[in-house]
Amino acid sequence: xxxxIKRITTPLTEEKVKSLRxxxxxxxxxxxxxxxxxxxxxxxxxxxxxxxxxxxxxDQIIYYVGPAPAKPGQAIGSAGPTTSYRMDELTVPxxxxxxxxxxxxxxxxxxxxxxxxxYGAIYFAAIGGAGALIAxxxxxxxxxxxxxxxxxxxxxxxxxxxxxxxxxxSEGNNLYExxxxxxxx
Amino acid sequence: MxxxxxxxxxxxxxxxxxxANYNLGKDVIDAFEKAKENEESPVGKEIIENLIxxxxxxxxxxxxxxxxxxxxxLFVELGxxxxxxxxxxxDAINEGxxxxxxxxxxxxxxxxxxxxxxxxxxNTPAIIYYDIVPGDKVKITxxxxxxxxxxxxxxxMLKPSxxxxxxxxxxxxxxxxxxxxxxxxxxxxxxxxxxxDKAANMAKKALIRPIGEHNELQHINEMExxxxxxxxxxxxxxxxxxxxxxxxxxxIEVFATHIAGLPVAVNINCHASRHExxxx
Numbered sequence: 359x360x361x362x363i364k365r366i367t368t369p370l371t372e373e374k375v376k377s378l379r380x381x382x383x384x385x386x387x388x389x390x391x392x393x394x395x396x397x398x399x400x401x402x403x404x405x406x407x408x409x410x411x412x413x414x415x416x417d418q419i420i421y422y423v424g425p426a427p428a429k430p431g432q433a434i435g436s437a438g439p440t441t442s443y444r445m446d447e448l449t450v451p452x453x454x455x456x457x458x459x460x461x462x463x464x465x466x467x468x469x470x471x472x473x474x475x476x477y478g479a480i481y482f483a484a485i486g487g488a489g490a491l492i493a494x495x496x497x498x499x500x501x502x503x504x505x506x507x508x509x510x511x512x513x514x515x516x517x518x519x520x521x522x523x524x525x526x527x528s529e530g531n532n533l534y535e536x537x538x539x540x541x542x543x
Numbered sequence: 544m545x546x547x548x549x550x551x552x553x554x555x556x557x558x559x560x561x562x563a564n565y566n567l568g569k570d571v572i573d574a575f576e577k578a579k580e581n582e583e584s585p586v587g588k589e590i591i592e593n594l595i596x597x598x599x600x601x602x603x604x605x606x607x608x609x610x611x612x613x614x615x616x617l618f619v620e621l622g623x624x625x626x627x628x629x630x631x632x633x634d635a636i637n638e639g640x641x642x643x644x645x646x647x648x649x650x651x652x653x654x655x656x657x658x659x660x661x662x663x664x665x666n667t668p669a670i671i672y673y674d675i676v677p678g679d680k681v682k683i684t685x686x687x688x689x690x691x692x693x694x695x696x697x698x699x700m701l702k703p704s705x706x707x708x709x710x711x712x713x714x715x716x717x718x719x720x721x722x723x724x725x726x727x728x729x730x731x732x733x734x735x736x737x738x739x740d741k742a743a744n745m746a747k748k749a750l751i752r753p754i755g756e757h758n759e760l761q762h763i764n765e766m767e768x769x770x771x772x773x774x775x776x777x778x779x780x781x782x783x784x785x786x787x788x789x790x791x792x793x794x795i796e797v798f799a800t801h802i803a804g805l806p807v808a809v810n811i812n813c814h815a816s817r818h819e820x821x822x823x
Contacts, residue, residue: 396660424611424650425610426606426610426648426650427648427649427650429648436606436607436608436650437610438610440611441691441724441725463691463724464691464722464783465783483723485594486726487689487726487814488593489597489608489610490598490601490604490608494600509652523586533784534723534783534784537586538785539778540778541583541584541778541780541785541786542776542778
């Protein structure tokens with residue numbers, strides 16, 4: 359991970375998407391949005407009803423996380439990624455609207471990867487279970503929608519050098535598949 | 544009879560909920576250190592270093608090591624010579640969970656109904672297993688269980704003729720299919736025998752056994768070693784990004800079963816393998 363660190367600042371434009379390759383270590387700075395199971399369901403329900411989404415997702419990054427509560431003086435509590443496949447069935451309509459990045463952990467479905475290739479998007483992995491370490495790079499957190507969902511509410515995060523690895527790039531190269539083969543005995 | 548106020552149980556549970564989530568056990572840290580030396584993948588090595596760092600930050604700042612502070616799973620061994628006073632023990636335990644998750648700034652991850660899915664707001668109810676045992680003590684073990692790994696767990700009713708090979712192939716298949724999802728390096732809990740529910744219960748109980756301790760039965764001890772080797776040969780590695788550290792341990796528990804059956808349950812735990820026990 360330490361080899362070539364690429365630094366990017368959000369929004370994650372098409373040009374930046376194209377510059378990233380599976381295997382790249384990336385430090386993200388700027389604004390990203392949180393959203394996991396229940397929030398995704400509401401976003402998709404809104405789209406079905408023809409309602410507006412609570413934030414403009416074009417060129418944005420969604421981080422699959424339900425943070426622990428902040429202690430006094432903290433911006434956020436422990437905040438590592440949750441497993442991404444649960445969002446698979448609720449992802450392509452968001453890619454279609456211009457969502458360009460997702461941060462989570464674990465495999466994605468064929469359908470999501472096809473959508474990422476078609477609309478141009480990146481899937482990043484953060485280190486699952488390293489929530490205390492990751493919280494260090496989150497400077498500010500503010501709930502912007504679905505407050506009743508508690509840990510699952512949508513938050514706007516301001517991050518600085520948030521460490522991730524590109525696992526699946528916009529051409530569909532998939533680090534989970536290539537790396538596992540190398541160490542299989 | 545020894546008299547014990549249930550308030551003492553509430554207090555202990557509260558403290559253990561917080562402590563188990565803030566302070567990763569020495570058994571896991573030691574396993575990280577060993578894995579860091581052995582890991583062949585540079586990315587894998589770096590991930591393990593970060594996990595050690597994460598555990599240090601959590602301990603130093605007294606904050607949860609992982610945002611998924613789990614559903615509280617408790618194993619209670621209640622001495623039959625203990626008389627509990629001032630309330631019922633299940634309410635006392637749930638009150639401890641309520642206080643611990645609130646005062647410890649732990650995430651509330653429990654919904655009241657699996658289909659309606661409304662957050663209970665205090666992480667109750669806990670999952671509690673009671674055993675009545677000889678003596679006048681109460682032993683409480685808590686294991687806050689994250690669901691990234693719980694979701695990757697499976698149970699299968701094998702045929703007796705499937706034998707040792709059938710059991711081992713099933714365990715390896717479950718881990719292989721889980722791939723990067725349960726936050727490897729993982730701990731694999733396996734329950735063999737009993738009934739459907741007994742096997743699953745043993746698999747969960749296997750996860751609270753400290754890493755490095757093995758089953759006393761020779762043939763099971765050998766199976767644990769064989770399975771660990773096969774799992775680490777899958778190539779999944781830390782976080783699924785390749786490497787030889789997919790599991791830190793395979794812990795197996797066994798029980799008598801029926802002439803017609805061979806139940807096997809595989810319960811996966813992430814590297815935040817949290818467990819803490821206290822005797823009151």
